[in-house]
Amino acid sequence: MRYPVLLLLLVIFVSMASCIPTERLTYLQETEAANDSLISLQLQQQPYRLQVSDVLSIRVKALDQNLVEIFNPIGATSTSLDEGYYYDGFAIDSHGNIRMPTLGEVNVLGRTTEEVRKIIEDRLLKDYFNEEANIFVTVKLAGIRYTIAGEIGSSGVRTELTEKLSLMDAIANSGGVPVTGDLTDIVIVRQYPGGQKVHHVDLTRLDAMQSPYYYVKPNDLILVNPLPQKSVGAGTTGLDTFRTILTTVTALTSVILLFIRL
Numbered sequence: 001m002r003y004p005v006l007l008l009l010l011v012i013f014v015s016m017a018s019c020i021p022t023e024r025l026t027y028l029q030e031t032e033a034a035n036d037s038l039i040s041l042q043l044q045q046q047p048y049r050l051q052v053s054d055v056l057s058i059r060v061k062a063l064d065q066n067l068v069e070i071f072n073p074i075g076a077t078s079t080s081l082d083e084g085y086y087y088d089g090f091a092i093d094s095h096g097n098i099r100m101p102t103l104g105e106v107n108v109l110g111r112t113t114e115e116v117r118k119i120i121e122d123r124l125l126k127d128y129f130n131e132e133a134n135i136f137v138t139v140k141l142a143g144i145r146y147t148i149a150g151e152i153g154s155s156g157v158r159t160e161l162t163e164k165l166s167l168m169d170a171i172a173n174s175g176g177v178p179v180t181g182d183l184t185d186i187v188i189v190r191q192y193p194g195g196q197k198v199h200h201v202d203l204t205r206l207d208a209m210q211s212p213y214y215y216v217k218p219n220d221l222i223l224v225n226p227l228p229q230k231s232v233g234a235g236t237t238g239l240d241t242f243r244t245i246l247t248t249v250t251a252l253t254s255v256i257l258l259f260i261r262l
Contacts, residue, residue: 047112048141051191054218055089056098056108057142058120063134070102071124089142102128110193113139146216148174150224151181165216167201167208171224181224188213189221 050056060071073088090098096109103123108116117139124135144165149155153175160173167186171177188199190213199213208214216222 047114048217049110049112050092050108050116051193051219052092052094052096052109053191054092055142055145056092056113056116057088057138057140058090058098058100058116059138060120060124061136061138062129067129067133068135071100073101113141141218144216144218146170146218146220146222148222148224151226152177152224167203167214167216167222170216170222171203177224180226182227185225187223187225189223190217191219 058072060068062068073090090100092098092108095107097105097107099105100120103120106116106119106123108119111119117137120139121135121137124137125131129135141163143159143161144163145157145159146165147157148170152171155174158170158173160169167188177183183203186201186203188201190197190199201208201211201213
């Protein structure tokens, strides 16, 4: 009688030890030190500086639109984000340049979109138009293109038509992180002029929103690693683990009892 009791206690102990605690499943948890979340989480985002492989959307407007059409891409009326990104966007080449109709090459590497807008506008006013033409130039990132993979609802390459995208947005757009995903160590592989760097964000902590890596940048690779419980295969909840181990122990006990009777 002693052995079945010991086996039952072992099952309960392993079940409790192997299930995933709530603290590892909850996003942006407050700590005792977080007295005023609204104020403490305000973070001034630095303007993004353009890099190789970024894609820009550039449009030139004027009082007489016919005068500036030659400076706009031919497919400027495309309504498909993917097609517009591929055909109508201005990709930054390995030398840091974009090639615009009529204007030719413009170096934009390391500049903000506002700085690029000013450069293009100044060149137009200097070489082609006067102030009375009321030239209006808009320069934006042609969406934020990133890759998300790992323990996520739906992995893949995504392009979001926005100027600001948080990690929470990116994860939500990909179906969320299942209970087997590790929220405490979201890996961000980010592009820099000198190469790639790997960063880590703990999304179970409220101060993750203060991290300089909380907002997704173009060409980011977001990786969600699995929790150890998944590789063990014992279950994600106490009940799952209990059922799995109980089935295994029951089968093992039956075999032992069978040999004892023999």
